[in-house]
Amino acid sequence: MKNRSGVIAVVVALVVLVAVLGAGAFVIASSQPSATGAQSTSAQTQIAQSDSASDAAQSTHRNKLEGATETTDANGVVHGTSASGVNYVVYGRGEASADASKVTFSAVGDSLGTDNSMPIAQRYASSSGGYDFTPFYQEIGPVVQAYDLRFINQETVMAGTDDGRTYSGYPVFNSPDAMLDAIAAEKFNIVNFGSNHTWDMGSYGIERTQSLFAEHPEIMLVGSYTSADDRSTVHMIERNGTTFAVLSYLYGDNSYAEESDFPNTYYSCPFNKETMATEIARAKEVADAVIVYMHWGSEYVSEPNEQQTDYAQFLADQEVDLVIGSHAHITQPAKYVTGASGKKTLVVYGLSDFLSGWTLTDTILSGLFTCDFVWEGNELTVENPVWHPLIEWSDGGDVYIRLLENMTDDEINANTRTDDVSNDVEYLHEALNSMGFEIPLAW
Numbered sequence: 001m002k003n004r005s006g007v008i009a010v011v012v013a014l015v016v017l018v019a020v021l022g023a024g025a026f027v028i029a030s031s032q033p034s035a036t037g038a039q040s041t042s043a044q045t046q047i048a049q050s051d052s053a054s055d056a057a058q059s060t061h062r063n064k065l066e067g068a069t070e071t072t073d074a075n076g077v078v079h080g081t082s083a084s085g086v087n088y089v090v091y092g093r094g095e096a097s098a099d100a101s102k103v104t105f106s107a108v109g110d111s112l113g114t115d116n117s118m119p120i121a122q123r124y125a126s127s128s129g130g131y132d133f134t135p136f137y138q139e140i141g142p143v144v145q146a147y148d149l150r151f152i153n154q155e156t157v158m159a160g161t162d163d164g165r166t167y168s169g170y171p172v173f174n175s176p177d178a179m180l181d182a183i184a185a186e187k188f189n190i191v192n193f194g195s196n197h198t199w200d201m202g203s204y205g206i207e208r209t210q211s212l213f214a215e216h217p218e219i220m221l222v223g224s225y226t227s228a229d230d231r232s233t234v235h236m237i238e239r240n241g242t243t244f245a246v247l248s249y250l251y252g253d254n255s256y257a258e259e260s261d262f263p264n265t266y267y268s269c270p271f272n273k274e275t276m277a278t279e280i281a282r283a284k285e286v287a288d289a290v291i292v293y294m295h296w297g298s299e300y301v302s303e304p305n306e307q308q309t310d311y312a313q314f315l316a317d318q319e320v321d322l323v324i325g326s327h328a329h330i331t332q333p334a335k336y337v338t339g340a341s342g343k344k345t346l347v348v349y350g351l352s353d354f355l356s357g358w359t360l361t362d363t364i365l366s367g368l369f370t371c372d373f374v375w376e377g378n379e380l381t382v383e384n385p386v387w388h389p390l391i392e393w394s395d396g397g398d399v400y401i402r403l404l405e406n407m408t409d410d411e412i413n414a415n416t417r418t419d420d421v422s423n424d425v426e427y428l429h430e431a432l433n434s435m436g437f438e439i440p441l442a443w
Helices: 002-030 117-124 140-145 178-185 202-214 228-232 273-286 306-317 409-413 424-433
Strands: 041-044 069-072 078-081 087-091 103-111 149-154 190-192 220-222 234-239 242-250 289-295 322-326 332-338 344-350 353-355 365-376 379-393 400-403
Touching (some): 103 322, 149 178, 149 289, 220 242, 242 365, 273 289, 289 306
Parallel strands (some): 087 234
Antiparallel strands (some): 041 069, 069 078, 078 087, 365 379
């Protein structure tokens, strides 16, 4: 009887323990707002920082959104206000990364609807009319899609032709909507739309482009905002419960030389250190990582100019986690900058023109920058940064973007779009190796 009673006691204890653990698991799961539900939800929440795929990797870092009030809209985008009063939005709430131990990041440069790229896109769409930019991505697209966070700069505006406008290239751009269709099809989830060409088609072009992106709630648009309130709202994307704020700034605009000349400073965001410091500090209150995109540099010059190095130092002093940039139309190096606190910030000065249709070698050589964000205790670190050289390539047929590391020397030299150099392999290696990259180059 004693043995039987002991067995019964153990069984009862186990049943109670399972019930308690089950209730606890339900509380944790139910505190996470839905990222996909069609209805809006609102609650004072302590946001869970991890999901079942990544509890072990994310269990130690501080939850910056604890005590926030949130709603989730019909598209799964979270709108919140932190306990300290910072407004924010979160894309991708509850989504896991491919590898629970890290969040992978990729970035490519400028997508340009030029007088070269648009005719190519027309040929690709010849059977249906219009434009099709997706064949440019036939090799690089699947590579980019393997990363958790995927950034591209949409340099040119999409103002349409309904009001009598025509599509146009340099110097005043108006690109087909098909450029965005391709970006969405290739699953980029962070897009910058703040450049020196943002105002090319005036306010109408900006508002129409913003409205097109609004039809793709899976994409977080940065660099161009609908209002001052929208700009002051911290825009974040989440993986594994880790939040990434992305800010964007530009040196100026072709139509407006000074910040005071701009009709407003939310359709695009000109450099202003005081404003930038405020916005970075605000982002740090709610985001685990702050990434800053900078539209900067001297055109067709691979060496970062004085303004770039000055702002790179400023951003390092603010202790942002990563800086990426473009505008020069050619590749610029990636280097570390030590901030006032001693923390090193990686600055990727120039991603170059990613999709342009140009036919000068320097302008069709660009890069896929990749890295991992990894938690080391309470610190989120940038690990494994790599520059993967890219080039627009054709052997007389399709024009598309290729990774040099996936090509033989014979294929590289067979590129019909590099007539300005005689030995492509030798030229490309010498050009990149001379820039002083402080991260590995993937050949």
